[in-house]
Amino acid sequence: MTEFDIVGPEAIREGVATDAYFERTEATLRHAGKNPRVVAEVTADQFPDGEFEVFAGVKDAAALLEGHDVDVDAMHExxxxxxGPVMRIEGDYLEFARLExxxxxxxxxxxxxxxxxxxxxxAAPDSTVLSFGARHVHPSIAAMVERSALVAGLDGFSHVAAGDILGREASGTMPHALIIAFGRDKQEDAFRAFDEAVPEGVPRVALCDTYGDEVGEVLSAVDALGDHLDSVRLDTTSSRRGNFRHIVREVRWELDARGHEDVGIFVSGGLGPTELRELRDVVAGFGVGGYISNANPVDFALDIVEVEGELAAKRGKLSGVKEVYRTADGGHHVGLRGRPGPTxxxxxxxxxxxxxxxVREFDLDAATRRTREDAQKVGFGEE
Structure with missing residues (x-):
């Protein structure tokens, strides 16, 4: 028994983190004296359908396959x-079978x-968007969630340990628990204590919806912090929001009316692309949580498509080694290797x-640029 229900790096690297039938497969092939040379491809959909997705996780996948006597081609992070395929593995099957x-x-x-x-x-290309969803997933995969968010171009994330792994500083200021710990009607005391306690480089973002009306708590934050106040955050529970856009506009009005045009408004709590589009013109930034961390995994499968140089495939899959192409107009094309690709x-x-x-290095900033450029090229998210 282990302290936490976590499969460790050693088990993953050694291939113990596998489905039982791969162990049975290995035993059977070894018993039969078979270990064919194969080409296997990782694919979600056989043919393009216009629904683009982002390829991520390749750094960890490379670490898993490194050291095994295989050749691997893959799309970049x-x-x-x-x-069509996002990754292709060539080698003796038993070299990587249990790693699938x-x-x-x-x-x-x-x-x-x-x-x-x-x-x-x-959905909000000109806003600050932070990943706030680590609390919705097992802590052992928080760094994966936050790296994936950065690959997609988000501006930051909240998880401290993930930041240590990724070499980036986590973002975040105060939770409702801090306000509640000071007691009802003591919000200003909490704001002042925060200002006094945290390092100067931490933005003074006051959470303004704990006990009372959002406008009222925002004005309390202004009174407490004055020119130290950078932004206010509204995380109003959905059952109390009413017309959230109207609330945000009201807060903006009251701040501007008192000469605090430079105080930004940040919103969070159950937000997705629809809400970001609705609010992006009236807020400076968003915290997006479960929409990212709870996303459905892409349904990849690994299929053998060639055995000892001969075409092979299970029923419903395309045989033969494939290439995938991006054309200048943003098109995505799949064809057989060795045949001419699109012009x-x-x-x-x-x-x-x-x-x-x-034979490849991993650069997170380069991956972010690649995502942005490729998303523009293929028209991802265009309405």
Whole structure:
């Protein structure tokens, strides 16, 4: 028994974090003296359907496959895809068979979170958007969620330990618990104590909806912090929101009327792309939680498409080794390897591992730029 129900890195690396039938498969193939040379592809959809998703999780997938005698080609982190393979593995099947479960988990979950984060990003392109969803997932995968959010172009995240792993500083100021700890009608005391306690570099963002009317608590924050106040945050429970846009506009009016045009308004709590589009012209920024962290994983599968140089595939899957292409007009195309690709196109599957050696570096900022550029090229999220 372990203290926490967490499958550790050693089990993942050694291939113990696998489905039982892969162990049975290994035993059977070894018993039969079979270990065919295969090509396997990771694919969500066989053909393009116009629904693009973001490829993420490839850094962890590469770490899993590194050291195994295989060649791997894959799309780059942050590339958008729409049908066809996102990764191709060539090698003796027993070299990677038991890694399939973890491999698909790394890619599926991260790609789902990154795609949801991109939904949020394009819904409010000129706003600050932060990932606030780590509390909705097992803490062991918080860094995956936050990295996926950054790949999609979000401006930051809330989880401290994830920040340590990613080399980025977490964002966040105060929860309702801080206000409540000071007691009812003591909001100003809480605001002042916060201002006195936290480092100067932390923005003074006052949470203004704990006990009373949002406008009233915002004005209390102004009285308490004066010119120190950077922003106010509204996290009003959905059952008490009423017309949230109207509330935000009311707060903006009262701040401006008192000469506090420079105080920003930040909102959070159960927000998704619809709410971001509705509010993006009246707020400075958003905290998006469950929409990103609770996103459905992309339904990747790994399928053998060639055995000992011969075409192979299960029923319902396309046989043969494939290439995927991006054309200049943003089109996504799938074709057989060795055949001519579309005119004026780029092949998206690039070397990742050769003879077990990693041949690619991972740059989070580059992945973010790639996502932004590719999203524009393919028209992701256009209404």
């Amino acid at each position: 942050g590339q958008l895809f729409d049908g 479960t973890s491999l698909l988990g790394f890619l599926s979950h991260a790609s789902g979170c990154a795609t949801a984060a991109l939904d949020a990003r394009v 004026d196109s780029e092949s998206l599957l690039k070397p990742l591992i050769r003879d077990g050696e990693l």
